[in-house]
Amino acid sequence: MKDPHLTTAQFIAQLREIGGCPWKAADGTQRVYFNDLPDLFGLELVYYKSGNIKSAKLDGDxxxxxxxxxxxxxxxxxxxWVDPADGTTHVxxxxxxxxxxxxxAILTEAVSDRVAEVPCPAPD
Structure with a gap:
């Protein structure tokens, strides 16, 4: 998923562009978490004002x-989350x-597809 020509900072910028939230541990470990999993999974949901689901589609069906x-x-x-150092996805x-x-597999493919649509950020 990670373009080998990108720096870690550039890759994190791409992941942020598609909705990722960077996190860094005290020991220097970095991860980029994703929170909108229904959207990544392909769910399209319409809700009533009560919060209940009014209609739902999965990948358009x-x-x-x-x-x-x-x-x-x-x-x-x-x-x-995605490990920005090597681009591996973890669930x-x-x-x-x-x-x-x-x-x-489904979420990894969704993240890869979205990253591929984001233009490469300029070098730092």
């Missing part, structure tokens, strides 16, 4: 509101997901 709610429940238990599950989707 209509799905039931119950299925959408369950997928959102699965995604809410995940942590997704951690807090609980066992309801659905048998390969969340790691």
């Amino acid at each position: 209509r799905i039931s509101n119950t299925t959408a709610r369950r997928i959102c429940g699965d995604l809410a238990t995940l942590k997704l 951690r599950h807090q609980f066992r997901p309801i659905f048998d989707y390969d969340y790691h």
Whole structure:
């Protein structure tokens, strides 16, 4: 996913452009977290004012509101981050997901596709 010609700072800038939130530990470890997992996963949700789902699509195909709610429940238990040093994507599950989707593969592909659409930032 990471262009080998980019510096880590440039890659972080690309990840920020697509919604990533950089984080740096005291020991210098860097990660870029993603919070809008339903959007990355391909869910399109419309809500009532009450907060309940009015309609849902997954990759453009209509799905039931119950299925959408369950997928959102699965995604809410995940942590997704990218290691900016080498571009690897990591997904951690807090609980066992309801659905048998390969969340790691789907989210990694979504991040890669979005990064590919972002122009390379200028060198520092």
